[in-house]
Amino acid sequence: xxVEVVAQTGSTNADLLARAPQLTAPVLLVAEHQTAGRGxxxxxxxxxxxxxxxxxxxWRFAGGLRGLAGLPLAIGVALAETLGKLGQPVQLKWPNxxxxxxxxxAGILVETQVAADGxxxxxxxxxxxxxxxxxxxxxxxxxxxxxxxxARMDRDExxxxxxxxxxxxxxxxxxxxxxxxVARWNVLHAWQGRPVxxxxxxxxQHEGLAAGVDDTxxxxxxxxxxxVTIVAGDVSLRTR
Ligand code: ATP
Numbered sequence: 001x002x003v004e005v006v007a008q009t010g011s012t013n014a015d016l017l018a019r020a021p022q023l024t025a026p027v028l029l030v031a032e033h034q035t036a037g038r039g040x041x042x043x044x045x046x047x048x049x050x051x052x053x054x055x056x057x058x059w060r061f062a063g064g065l066r067g068l069a070g071l072p073l074a075i076g077v078a079l080a081e082t083l084g085k086l087g088q089p090v091q092l093k094w095p096n097x098x099x100x101x102x103x104x105x106a107g108i109l110v111e112t113q114v115a116a117d118g119x120x121x122x123x124x125x126x127x128x129x130x131x132x133x134x135x136x137x138x139x140x141x142x143x144x145x146x147x148x149x150x151a152r153m154d155r156d157e158x159x160x161x162x163x164x165x166x167x168x169x170x171x172x173x174x175x176x177x178x179x180x181x182v183a184r185w186n187v188l189h190a191w192q193g194r195p196v197x198x199x200x201x202x203x204x205q206h207e208g209l210a211a212g213v214d215d216t217x218x219x220x221x222x223x224x225x226x227x228v229t230i231v232a233g234d235v236s237l238r239t240r
Contacts, residue, residue: 001026001057001167003159008049010036012056013111013125020113020121023058028163030055037127038109045107045127048136051151055159056125059170065112065120070178070217072096072110072232075124077184078169079106082162083128087147091190094210094219095232098128099190100145105129124166179215186212195240196221198230205235 002025009015012029014036019027034054037045047054061068076096083090083098083106090106091099098106109125132146150158172180186192191210198206198221208223219230219237 051131053128073217078165082165103145105145
């Protein structure tokens with residue numbers, strides 16, 4: 001994997017997506033600072049210089065888009081396991097946030113682009129909070145978590161550990177799909193068995209007990225009307 005580091009950019013995901021048609025090998029793009037970080041559905045990922053890790057990894061899937069639905073969740077497993085090993089235990093919130101003590105520590109945004117030969121370039125974008133100043137938390141508008149001891153770690157070692165975990169995960173995912181990650185995801189599930197509501201553009205769509213994910217990464221919800229399976233479109237999960 002070619003590693004590139006830039007002092008500042010708008011969004012590492014946007015940069016790699018724009019370059020995807022010309023890419024021939026995996027690239028890891030690290031930005032010391034991101035000024036227009038992106039979340040799902042046009043939301044933003046906010047950070048301040050020196051207070052977070054923001055990077056994206058471009059990876060090619062020869063088989064195209066088929067079977068990639070669970071990839072963001074598998075990335076969550078890789079990130080959570082690495083952060084857990086280096087720092088403190090963390091949990092996963094469906095579909096793909098990493099929580100520490102119930103607050104968001106890291107975000108994942110996977111975007112894809114199909115190449116001329118039918119392969120898919122997936123751009124895996126990750127933001128991890130190292131330090132969370134009050135002013136940044138105010139801008140985010142909800143409480144957020146950070147891992148200050150990671151900020152004191154050697155940055156190259158930290159990135160190498162994260163990249164190892166991701167590369168291993170991407171290779172395993174390419175071979176076996178999300179089924180290789182279901183059990184690991186469910187062990188890390190922050191809200192297993194807890195009452196949750198599923199919001200679709202702010203409207204409550206389902207209420208029930210969160211029962212983990214199935215082998216394609218869909219959320220299982222036990223509602224009064226029985227079990228429903230939820231596809232990660234633009235829906236949001238909240239505790240009740
Ligand atoms: P939802 O929680 O509704 O499912 P999401 O978790 O999928 O949304 P993302 O699109 O992954 O949201 O991330 C964007 C959201 O994350 C923002 O709308 C904001 O609430 C929150 N956010 C932005 N920057 C940070 C940050 N540095 N740390 C923690 N949370 C952040």
